[in-house]
Each structure stands twice: as structure tokens, then as C-alpha cells.
Amino acid sequence: MRFVCLFCLFFFAFGCNGELNEESVEQIDIDTSRKYVQTQNIDCVISEIDIIKLESNDKCIIDRSTKLIVHGSLFYILDQSQHVVNIFNEKGDLVSSTKNLQGRGPDEYLSLTDFIVSNDAGDIEFIDPRQFKIFEYSINGKIEKQIKLNP
Numbered sequence: 001m002r003f004v005c006l007f008c009l010f011f012f013a014f015g016c017n018g019e020l021n022e023e024s025v026e027q028i029d030i031d032t033s034r035k036y037v038q039t040q041n042i043d044c045v046i047s048e049i050d051i052i053k054l055e056s057n058d059k060c061i062i063d064r065s066t067k068l069i070v071h072g073s074l075f076y077i078l079d080q081s082q083h084v085v086n087i088f089n090e091k092g093d094l095v096s097s098t099k100n101l102q103g104r105g106p107d108e109y110l111s112l113t114d115f116i117v118s119n120d121a122g123d124i125e126f127i128d129p130r131q132f133k134i135f136e137y138s139i140n141g142k143i144e145k146q147i148k149l150n151p
């Protein structure tokens with residue numbers, strides 16, 4: 001305990017012996033009278049709202065959706081808890097799912113936490129962090145590309 005007290009005393013006595021050079025400190029003035037937040041009616045951003053009931057069966061039950069990408073007339077929904085991307089059309093029908101591509105086979109993935117739609121055809125790309133691979137699948141579930149990464 002004495003050592004800690006002596007250290008603190010020494011630090012406070014000799015630690016700050018220099019003077020503050022105010023010329024080296026840049027001062028930034030902020031105009032507090034100006035409002036930086038703009039409010040708008042939702043009508044300015046959204047012109048129409050449609051509610052689409054998605055197909056729900058054993059092939060496409062969504063547990064925890066964490067990402068939605070609208071690509072053309074298709075809706076790509078990531079279910080991060082199941083590591084699956086489900087693809088629905090504008091009527092809510094399931095078009096495709098990566099659920100049957102998950103596994104330990106040569107063209108299968110183990111983990112999917114994020115994805116992108118990579119081209120006009122609607123292919124999806126993602127990194128499998130457990131296998132250190134990049135996968136690209138067509139909308140029909142065909143493997144298009146697989147790249148092994150160095151861990």
C-alpha cells in the first residue's frame with residue numbers, strides 16, 4: 001500500500017511539469033444556434049406501402065431476419081440464426097433458398113452471416129468464416145464460384 005501511495009505522490013509531483021502550449025491546440029467553433037436535424041414527412045421518402053405475406057412452410061420458416069435486399073422483383077432475406085438466405089418473389093412465393101446448400105460437402109457452406117447480390121442474374125455471394133471460403137451461388141442453387149482464403 002505504501003508503494004502505491006508513493007507512486008501516486010511521485011506521479012503527481014513530477015508527472016506534469018510542462019506548460020500547455022495553447023498555440024498548438026486547434027480551436028473549433030460550433031454554431032449552436034443552427035439546427036442540424038431536418039424533419040420530413042414520410043410521404044417525401046415513401047410513395048406507397050405494400051404488405052406482402054411471405055410463404056411459410058418447413059422450407060422457408062424465418063426465425064431471425066437480419067438483412068433484406070430488394071433486387072428487381074425479388075426479396076432476399078437473410079435468416080442469421082439459421083445461416084440461410086430465402087428468396088421470395090413479389091407475390092411472397094418462395095423462389096429459392098440456400099437451406100439445401102448448407103452442409104459439409106464440397107460445394108456446401110457451413111456458416112452464412114452476411115451476403116450480397118452480385119449481379120443482374122441475382123446470384124448471391126458470401127464469405128463462410130468457418131471454412132475461410134467465398135461462395136457464389138446462382139438463384140437456382142448452382143455453385144458458380146468458390147474461392148479458398150488464407151486464414
